Amino acid sequence: MAGPVLEMRSIVKTFPGVKALSDVTLTVRQGEVHAICGENGAGKSTLMKVLSGVHPHGSYEGDVLFEGETCRFKDIRASEQHGIVIIHQELALVPYLSIAENIFLGNEQATRGVISWNETLRKATELMRRVGLHEHPHTRVADIGVGKQQLVEIAKALSKKVKLLVLDEPTAALNDEDSGELLTLLAELQSQGMTSIIISHKLNEIRRVADSVTILRDGRTIETLDVKAAETTEDRIISGMIGRDLDHRFPERTPHRSETSAAPALEIRDWTVHHPIDQQRRVVDGVSINVRRGEIVGIAGLMGAGRTELAMSVFGRTYGRYAGGTVLKDGREIRTKTVPEAVAHGIAYVTEDRKHYGLNLDDTIGRNISLSGLGNVARRGIVDEHEERKVAERFRKSMNIKTPNVAERVSKLSGGNQQKVVLSKWIFVEPDVLFLDEPTRGIDVGAKFEIYTVIDKLAAEGKAVLFISSELPELLGMCDRIYTMAAGRLTGEFSRAEATQDVLMRQMTKDKEVTR
Structure with missing residues (x-):
């Protein structure tokens, strides 16, 4: 089994009046897809913001180790230089720029301050092909659907020579077809050696694509499970997330419909x-x-x-x-x-x-x-x-x-x-x-x-x-x-x-x- 590429040890993050993370520990192995799940407010996104430098070193307690090295990221650029790229639920794309321009935004293909558009288009085409995006690189991001915009974000991450790709609720706004294609792409990237972290509420997606899942509750690590193990059922994950067994996904429903003789509301x-x-x-x-x-x-x-x-x-x-x-x-x-x-x-x-x-x-x-x-x-x-x-x-x-x-x-x-x-x-x-x-x-x-x-x-x-x-x-x-x-x-x-x-x-x- 591959060793850890990422270790987050005893992470504590406090905001005024609120302890968002309390002694959280996370270990991600090289080459795996590692899921993080928990209720809203459990601390998932906060933990990833610590990892990516949104919350800089010094604003939290604990240690972040990447590829065996202790990291003290002061901002997002510092974490990206190490190969850690996070794709947030709200995509960071400029709708009126082209796909190619978005892929290299902030990472322009330039020599002495002058952008090489031939190089930009060539590399953008290669990255788009790698993620299965078949649009023309000149196409505006505003003119493609949300599913394809997710692929632009992944292409953008690959342009930065990503080693650890973090996706925060990547399928929340996608239909079933686009979600399936994105999960297939994650599996393909994993086969090429990519390590990924996926934050998701969709337990069927976690079971499909992830190797391990870490459950957070109330800002604490509850447990890390092997997704492929027989005992790692959806009910087991839900129980860890909410701290109790959820015998029924829906409340017991007694229809309260008014008399059929009455006019509809x-x-x-x-x-x-x-x-x-x-x-x-x-x-x-x-x-x-x-x-x-x-x-x-x-x-x-x-x-x-x-x-x-x-x-x-x-x-x-x-x-x-x-x-x-x-x-x-x-x-x-x-x-x-x-x-x-x-x-x-x-x-x-x-x-x-x-x-x-x-x-x-x-x-x-x-x-x-x-x-x-x-x-x-x-x-x-x-x-x-x-x-x-x-x-x-x-x-x-x-x-x-x-x-x-x-x-x-x-x-x-x-x-x-x-x-x-x-x-x-x-x-x-x-x-x-x-x-x-x-x-x-x-x-x-x-x-x-x-x-x-x-x-x-x-x-x-x-x-x-x-x-x-x-x-x-x-x-x-x-x-x-x-x-x-x-x-x-x-x-x-x-x-x-x-x-x-x-x-x-x-x-x-x-x-x-x-x-x-």
Whole structure:
């Protein structure tokens, strides 16, 4: 067995009022893919920031040894000079520069300060071929998908003669096909001698690609396991992550659907939306769905099926060009042409992209929670900060948002806790109907269960929930009914008893409407 290429010994990292890492130890062997997993806030990203020099030597306790040498990195450039390159979940690419320019950004192929574009293009082409990226090197990064952007980041890392590649949640924003291709690339790089660390919440991916997995909990190392060993099951990893056995991935669900004789809480009839640029293209094509009070209704579909476009266009027409259709609330037609109109009618939308559309990352937790209903904490047009803080504290406790103070900036929270803030923001306005778009994307199994419990409670209170998710087990575990979409069209509707992964996938890959 190969010896260690990386050792992190007794790492302690403290922020004001918070000990993020406490005596963490990590050993990575030469040539392996080593996974790190743990709940949001367990310290995974903080540990990698210590390794990469984001948190420089002197700001933490403990030792970092790479290739047997004690390292005292003062910044990222110092760690990269040793061959340690980290790819963060938020990609560090410039969208309006070309692929080639991004690959060598900060590492330009220059002689005496003059860039050699021939050399840049030649080397970029070689690196792109190595990672399986078949675009032209002059293509702008803004014009390729997120999956291909990940490949640009890996090519960029390879250009720096990387010895240890660290990927932080590399597949969080990818569809299944792109995720599979990225994991295949990791295996190919490993066969060429590359050592990698992958941080992921997706346990099936860890079992597929990793050799070892280190589990962190509350800033401490719990254990390191051999992924290939028979006893290293998903349940064993989950138990280590959350400190208890998770007998059920989803809360016990008792459907709370209102009387079928009552009008649906929300009904969408023959809804059609055109693409915002290509106005001949229908991204939502004659879709009709409904959801009753107390019901959780899922919407399943592959990337590009039109699920998010449907939700956004109904919620204040925030996507595309409206081409037809009606929205009814409790049997009466309503107007939702603007977001304030939709909110006034009791409709809320939890976006799939919390960092860009769901939160103001530069503001406090308290202000983010109150943003959707400032009128509820204002007197004569002036926000009552004491009342705002009381509301935020109530949600901090009821949603179990892990923070010492609601006056903290929301950017300091882990992904799972940020998602709880987004949910709190919309629950605060007491909506009747909630669109939940990928509400558990990028968060760990423990935080997922907490959010599932919140969703189930909302349904029990009589809310109508439309649940969009790319994870079929999640829809099957949470929903009373599931609609399937493909290419902007509705392709099926299934009760809880009828739905299986095979049935849903067949309908999700159809290209024309199926009538029940």
